[in-house]
Amino acid sequence: xxxxxxxxxxxxxxxxxxxxxxxxxxxxxxxxxxxxxxxxxxxxxxxxxxxxxxxxxxxxxxxxxxxxxxxxxxxxxxxxxxxxxxxxxxxxxxxxxxxxxxxxxxxxxxxxxxxxxxxxxxxxxxxxxxxxxxxxxxxxxxxxxxxxxxxxxxxxxxxxxxxxxxxxxxxxxxxxxxxxxxxxxxxxxxxxxxxxxxxxxxxxxxxxxxxxxxxxxxxxxxxxxxxxxxxxxxxxxxxxxxxxxxxxxxxxxxxxxxxxxxxxxxxxxxxxxxxxxxxxxxxxxxxxxxxxxxxxxxxxxxxxxxxxxxxxxxxxxxxxxxxxxxxxxxxxxxxxxxxxxxxxxxxxxxxxxxxxxxxxxxxxxx
Amino acid sequence: xxxxxxxxxxxxxxxxxxxxxxxxxxxxxxxxxxxxxxxxxxxxxxxxxxxxxxxxxxxxxxxxxxxxxxxxxxxxxxxxxxxxxxxxxxxxxxxxxxxxxxxxxxxxxxxxxxxxxxxxxxxxxxxxxxxxxxxxxxxxxxxxxxxxxxxxxxxxxxxxxxxxxxxxxxxxxxxxxxxxxxxxxxxxxxxxxxxxxxxxxxxxxxxxxxxxxxxxxxxxxxxxxxxxxxxxxxxxxxxxxxxxxxxxxxxxxxxxxxxxxxxxxxxxxxxxxxxxxxxxxxxxxxxxxxxxxxxxxxxxxxxxxxxxxxxxxxxxxxxxxxxxxxxxxxxxxxxxxxxxxxxxxxxxxxxxxxxxxxxxxxxxxx
Amino acid sequence: xxxxxxxxxxxxxxxxxxxxxxxxxxxxxxxxxxxxxxxxxxxxxxxxxxxxxxxxxxxxxxxxxxxxxxxxxxxxxxxxxxxxxxxxxxxxxxxxxxxxxxxxxxxxxxxxxxxxxxxxxxxxxxx
Numbered sequence: 066x067x068x069x070x071x072x073x074x075x076x077x078x079x080x081x082x083x084x085x086x087x088x089x090x091x092x093x094x095x096x097x098x099x100x101x102x103x104x105x106x107x108x109x110x111x112x113x114x115x116x117x118x119x120x121x122x123x124x125x126x127x128x129x130x131x132x133x134x135x136x137x138x139x140x141x142x143x144x145x146x147x148x149x150x151x152x153x154x155x156x157x158x159x160x161x162x163x164x165x166x167x168x169x170x171x172x173x174x175x176x177x178x179x180x181x182x183x184x185x186x187x188x189x190x191x192x193x194x195x196x197x198x199x200x201x202x203x204x205x206x207x208x209x210x211x212x213x214x215x216x217x218x219x220x221x222x223x224x225x226x227x228x229x230x231x232x233x234x235x236x237x238x239x240x241x242x243x244x245x246x247x248x249x250x251x252x253x254x255x256x257x258x259x260x261x262x263x264x265x266x267x268x269x270x271x272x273x274x275x276x277x278x279x280x281x282x283x284x285x286x287x288x289x290x291x292x293x294x295x296x297x298x299x300x301x302x303x304x305x306x307x308x309x310x311x312x313x314x315x316x317x318x319x320x321x322x323x324x325x326x327x328x329x330x331x332x333x334x335x336x337x338x339x340x341x342x343x344x345x346x347x348x349x350x351x352x353x354x355x356x357x358x359x360x361x362x363x364x365x366x367x368x369x370x371x372x373x374x375x376x377x378x379x380x381x382x383x384x385x386x387x388x389x390x391x392x393x394x395x396x397x398x399x400x401x402x403x404x405x406x407x408x409x410x411x412x413x414x415x416x417x418x419x420x421x422x423x424x425x426x427x428x429x430x431x
Numbered sequence: 432x433x434x435x436x437x438x439x440x441x442x443x444x445x446x447x448x449x450x451x452x453x454x455x456x457x458x459x460x461x462x463x464x465x466x467x468x469x470x471x472x473x474x475x476x477x478x479x480x481x482x483x484x485x486x487x488x489x490x491x492x493x494x495x496x497x498x499x500x501x502x503x504x505x506x507x508x509x510x511x512x513x514x515x516x517x518x519x520x521x522x523x524x525x526x527x528x529x530x531x532x533x534x535x536x537x538x539x540x541x542x543x544x545x546x547x548x549x550x551x552x553x554x555x556x557x558x559x560x561x562x563x564x565x566x567x568x569x570x571x572x573x574x575x576x577x578x579x580x581x582x583x584x585x586x587x588x589x590x591x592x593x594x595x596x597x598x599x600x601x602x603x604x605x606x607x608x609x610x611x612x613x614x615x616x617x618x619x620x621x622x623x624x625x626x627x628x629x630x631x632x633x634x635x636x637x638x639x640x641x642x643x644x645x646x647x648x649x650x651x652x653x654x655x656x657x658x659x660x661x662x663x664x665x666x667x668x669x670x671x672x673x674x675x676x677x678x679x680x681x682x683x684x685x686x687x688x689x690x691x692x693x694x695x696x697x698x699x700x701x702x703x704x705x706x707x708x709x710x711x712x713x714x715x716x717x718x719x720x721x722x723x724x725x726x727x728x729x730x731x732x733x734x735x736x737x738x739x740x741x742x743x744x745x746x747x748x749x750x751x752x753x754x755x756x757x758x759x760x761x762x763x764x765x766x767x768x769x770x771x772x773x774x775x776x777x778x779x780x781x782x783x784x785x786x787x788x789x790x791x792x793x794x795x796x797x
Numbered sequence: 798x799x800x801x802x803x804x805x806x807x808x809x810x811x812x813x814x815x816x817x818x819x820x821x822x823x824x825x826x827x828x829x830x831x832x833x834x835x836x837x838x839x840x841x842x843x844x845x846x847x848x849x850x851x852x853x854x855x856x857x858x859x860x861x862x863x864x865x866x867x868x869x870x871x872x873x874x875x876x877x878x879x880x881x882x883x884x885x886x887x888x889x890x891x892x893x894x895x896x897x898x899x900x901x902x903x904x905x906x907x908x909x910x911x912x913x914x915x916x917x918x919x920x921x922x923x924x
Contacts, residue, residue, distance in 0.1 A: 121813050122557035125823040218438050222460070222778065246870070293551055294623055302446035302549045303782045391813045392623055394551025397460050397777045399626045487859045490884030554813050575838035575898065581884045589889065590836075608825055616812040620805035721853065721890055 095187040099176045107325040111138045113379075114325075114386055121390040145321075148314035154215055156311070160214035165312070165319035167207030171200045172323045175330045180255045182370030193254040194242050197334065198235070201289065204323060205231040208298065208308050211320075215311040223307030226397065227298035233404035234288040234295075240412035241278040241285075244419035245271055245338050258342035266348030272339040274422055277300045277415045278431060279339050281408050283384075286331045288404070290324070292385060294392040297400060328385060329378065335401065336377035343370035346377075434458060438778075442471045446549045449792025451766065453781070457462055460626075460777045465770045469763075470794040471731050480756035485511055485585070486720045488753070493579040495758055496794040498541055498650065501527070501534040502736035503758075504583040506743035509664065510732040511585050514725050514747055515718065523713035524666045529703040530570070531665075531734075532696040533600070535609070537566040538737035539689045539696075541791045543614065546686070549786035550627055555617060565603050572596060585723065587716030597704050604697050604704075608733035611693060628682035632772040632784030635680060642768040646739025646761045647692060650676045651684035658735040670702045682787035685730050689789070723751070738762050738789055762794040838885045838898040843874040845918035847895035854887035854896055863887050863896075871919040878904055878912040 070091060077087045112127065112134065121128030127134030153161065177187040178196055190196055205227055212224020246252055246269050249260035263269035272279045288295040300306030309320045336342060352365035359365065366400070395403065436457045442450040450471035456463040476495055480488045492507040493500040505527055512519060519527075544559030567577045570717040573596055574582035574589075598661045618624050634644065636727050639652045649656055657674040675691030677684035729746040737760020746755040765788040772788075824831065833839075841863070850867040863881035866873040888896045906912060 118553065118818040119823075121815055122554050123561060123819050124557065125821050125825075195831070218436055222436075222457075226460075257882045293553075296551065297779065300551060300779065302551065303779045305445060373630070387810055387814060390554045391810050392552060392618065393547060393621065393627060395623055396627050397779055399623075483859060484856070486857050486886065486890070490882060490886055493884075538865045554816075558816070564822075571837065572834035575834070575885060576883070579882070579884065581886070581889075613812055617809045620801075621809055622802040622805060656846050721857070 090199070095177065099173060099187065101175065103176060103322065103326045105148060106329050107322050108138045108142065109139070109327070110325045110329055110382065111321075113382070117383065117386045118390055119236060121387070134205075142318065145318040146315060150314040150316060153311045155216040157214040157216075160210050161311075162316070163206045164211035164214060165316045165323075167210060168204045169319045169323040169326075171203035171208075172327045172330065174200050175327070175334075178254065179330065179333045179337060179372055182367045183255070183258075183369065184367050186255060189255060190253065192252045194246060194252045194257075194335060198239060200356075201331075202235055204327065209314070212308040215308075217311050219304045219306075219310045220308050221305045223298040223300075227308060228295065230288055230291075230295065230400060234285045234403055234408075237281050237404065237408040237412040238285045238289070240409070240416050241275070241282040243337075244275055244278050244412075244416045247420050248274060249424055254342070255338055258337060258344060261341040262344055263342065267341070267346060270339060270341045272281045275339065275415065275419055276418070277411065279335075281412050281415065282335065282338075284408065285404075286335065287385065287388060288400075290328050290385075292328070293389040294395050295400065296394060297397060300394055328382065332378045332381035332385065333374060335381055336374060340381075343374040345369070345373050355398060435463065440781070442468075443640050445446045446545075446786065447560060447792075448545065448786075448790055451790070451792055451795070453769075453785075455778070455781065456759045457778055460779075462773050462776055462778060464534065464723060466772055467766045467769055469677060469766060469792075469795050471602070472792045474793075474797065476797040477756050477758060480753050482752065483533065483755060484751045485723050485725060488756070489583045489584070489720075490579065493581060495797055496736065496741075496760065496763060496791065497578055497761075498538045498791055499534055499736050499738065499741075499794075500578060500580050501583070502734045502741050503743070504580065505531060505665070506732045506736075506741050507745075507756075508583045508585055508742045510730045511723075511725065512747060513730045513732060514728050515585070515723070517718055519587050520712045520714045520717070522591075522707065522710060523715045525592075525703050525706050526588050526592055526715075527583060528665050528667065529592075529600070529700055529707065530573070530580075532699045532703070533566050533569065535737045536693050536700075537563045537698045539693050539716065540566075541685075542689060543735075546786040546789075547618065549584065549782050552617075552624075557616060558610065558614065561748075562607060569596070569599060569603065572599070572650055581582055584716055586718040587714070587720070589715075591715055591797070592707060594708065597708055600700065601704055604700050608694070611690065615690065619690075624633065625670055625683065625739070627780070627783050628686060628787065629679075630681050631776060632682045633680045633781050634675050634768065642764055642771070644739065644761075644764050644768050646735065646737070647675075647688045648685055648739065648761075648765055648768075650674065651688045652680045653678040658733055662733070664733065667699075670699050672699050682784055685787045685789075694797045725749070725751075736793070738794065758797055760794045760797065762790045762792075765790050766795055802833075833900050833902075835898050836898075837885055837902075838888075839901040840878065840883065840899055840904060841881070841887055841896050842874065842899040843875060843876070843916055844895050844897065845872060845874070845916065846920065848872050848874070848894045849893055849895070853890055853892065857886040857890045859884060859886065871917055873918075874914075876914040876918040878914065879909060 069101040073091055074084055074087045078084065084232040097149060116126040127137035130136040130140045152158065159417060175197065178190070178193045180186040208227045209224045245257065250258055251260065261269050261271055291298050299309065304310070309317055350366050352367055352369045356362050356365050438457055440449040440453040440455055442452045447453065452468040452471065454466040454468060476491065477762040479491060489507065492503050495503040540559040540563045544556035558575050570580060571577045573592060574580040588740045610768060614777065633650065634652045636652045636654050639649050639654060645656070653675045655674055658664065660674055675688045675695055677687050723748045727747055727749045729744065731742050731744040734741040740759065742759035743754050744757040748754040769785060769788065771782050776784065850865055850872045852865050854863045855865055860880045860882050862877045864875035885898050888898045
């Protein structure tokens with residue numbers, strides 16, 4: 066971020082604008098970028114999901130609005146914006162209105178901690194992983210609020226299920242994250258990416274020593290996202306729409322937005338931790354080959370890094386969608402059993418194995 | 432404080448297969464009691480018959496069970512034929528059997544798709560509809576319409592099948608086993624599916640007989656009663672087939688029995704096609720439906736439909752209109768037995784068990 | 798045991814993924830229309846020159862949707878499409894084939910009154 070900050074101040078000074086103005090306005094730029102990106106990515110993801118699910122079931126998916134159905138989600142979004150917000154009789158108005166915001170804001174915050182490239186990190190803390198754990202558990206508060214405030218039994222059951230689910234699936238995630246922290250000796254996401262840099266290119270990724278951990282965290286992420294096969298809180302065949310049954314219009318759109326934004330950011334987070342983040346799959350930056358003499362080489366590299374992260378993220382998103390297309394929903398009790406009896410012990414064992422691996426192969430834990 | 436939630440599942444609910452209302456008492460997620468309320472789709476099918484001549488009522492019969500129109504049609508035609516003491520030409524009977532077996536496959540395919548949707552898996556639904564579509568197209572070519580056929584007439588069938596159509600049927604039955612093996616790859620061994628269905632909704636043979644449950648649900652409880660075999664009607668006595676049966680008594684058994692039944696139906700269709708290709712008949716019906724003189728009397732016909740025993744009782748007083756028509760359909764008894772199956776299970780098992788019973792509401796309410 | 802479960806899950810995913818290489822089955826309805834079979838049953842069509850006003854169609858219609866009126870030198874035909882269940886009874890039982898099931902299945906109209914079809918053998922504008 067320092068480099069960008071430097072460029073920004075330089076730009077302002079060239080136009081005779083005082084530095085203090087730049088200092089104040091600079092933090093708003095990442096916010097605007099994140100907000101714009103969320104809208105864009107969600108629009109793309111919703112279309113992509115519908116297209117991919119259609120692909121798996123021999124259909125064509127949306128193909129009416131625009132070429133290849135490209136403006137379908139935009140049309141849907143406009144429809145949602147124009148719809149009436151229905152106030153539910155007997156609902157707790159304040160909590161009912163605030164719940165979608167409580168769900169959406171933490172998701173937006175999560176977008177700030179991912180290193181999109183070695184320079185584009187909006188919140189570069191030394192304890193990003195810890196921050197992730199604490200923020201990622203926040204949306205469930207909004208979900209429980211929405212279920213409680215809706216004055217609907219379906220919503221209430223959905224919200225309670227969601228609460229139980231998040232509590233049981235947070236723990237394995239933490240143990241897997243700990244093993245990653247042990248592998249890379251850092252809690253900073255940028256350092257974690259750096260620790261996957263090496264001669265072996267792909268082979269240096271954390272996914273290879275920690276393959277069990279990757280599978281565990283992939284399952285737990287599905288559970289945190291309330292996606293199939295863990296979509297019990299919004300199981301449409303049982304609870305109509307679960308916690309957002311009573312929501313309509315813009316409030317529902319916020320839930321929708323949060324769900325897909327969270328899906329994307331979790332995929333990006335997984336890619337950062339296990340698949341080398343913004344590091345190139347090829348081992349070497351392509352821009353270095355083509356633009357080696359260009360003075361803007363660093364800028365090209367930043368964008369290329371972003372490109373690599375997107376590719377990895379979308380592969381993971383595709384996997385999320387494949388799982389959704391195939392698996393039926395878990396039962397309530399086996400959902401708990403899977404976490405407490407299988408994933409949690411397995412993630413603990415994995416943690417110990419990783420520490421031993423780190424101690425003997427690479428010498429020293431820290 | 433009262434901890435028991437009284438939840439009205441339906442009449443408008445995504446997975447009650449129409450407009451069934453289940454008054455459910457829940458303690459948390461545990462089901463204390465379920466009370467099905469039927470009658471939201473009552474169309475007065477039996478009363479309508481009393482105001483119409485036998486021929487006028489013939490197209491309405493298809494609407495009793497819209498997924499198994501040929502079964503209801505056969506039951507009605509058969510009862511009228513028995514009252515008239517007429518013989519049906521053998522070729523016509525073979526065509527009827529062929530149609531009924533294809534209809535059974537279509538009905539079971541739709542059940543499989545919606546059952547998997549109830550469990551939360553989306554793809555199998557589309558695959559099942561894809562295959563069902565082929566059957567419906569075949570029916571459209573034969574009878575003129577996709578669901579309401581009006582093809583069976585008193586004493587036979589309306590018109591002959593062409594060799595071209597029989598070839599299409601042959602190619603369809605050659606392709607279907609491949610699709611069925613695909614479903615089995617996705618579903619049968621899937622641990623989540625097993626978890627949701629194994630030992631869930633156990634229907635003991637005694638209970639099944641007490642509630643007079645018939646059809647695949649009864650056969651899944653280990654009672655080997657198939658009216659095609661026990662009291663052969665039509666030309667079922669001339670073809671070879673095995674009754675599918677399972678001793679497990681649970682939802683999984685009902686799934687296995689239906690998959691097996693589709694394969695059995697394919698065998699019967701194969702034999703019927705062979706007969707129809709090699710034999711011909713001058714007549715397809717020997718009576719003129721327009722001037723029916725039905726003597727006084729009563730008769731109850733029976734058909735093993737895709738949802739159990741289907742009875743059509745007709746009492747005639749010699750007038751052009753039936754004095755009384757009574758339908759006995761399989762789904763009605765499957766709905767009644769539901770409270771026995773789900774007591775003590777979780778709420779999401781309610782939907783899974785209900786889905787496994789293969790209930791469609793128009794057949795229940797008539 | 799555990800490996801079997803894993804194998805089943807992976808096999809399921811693979812089977813679903815395999816379908817993405819198969820032929821698309823979506824039919825883009827208003828632009829692309831299905832080929833209708835020869836004896837397709839659409840909206841009933843009346844041919845005045847064949848009709849002998851025997852009123853059998855009135856008698857066999859389960860929904861009382863067809864009406865035939867015999868005048869001095871003409872025959873009037875009335876069909877209420879909002880009642881008609883397109884069962885084909887009238888066409889199948891017509892002794893002179895004066896009613897034939899057409900291939901028209903798109904019966905959505907803007908107003909209910911458009912669903913009532915009146916034809917007179919005197920008019921020449923019938924099809």
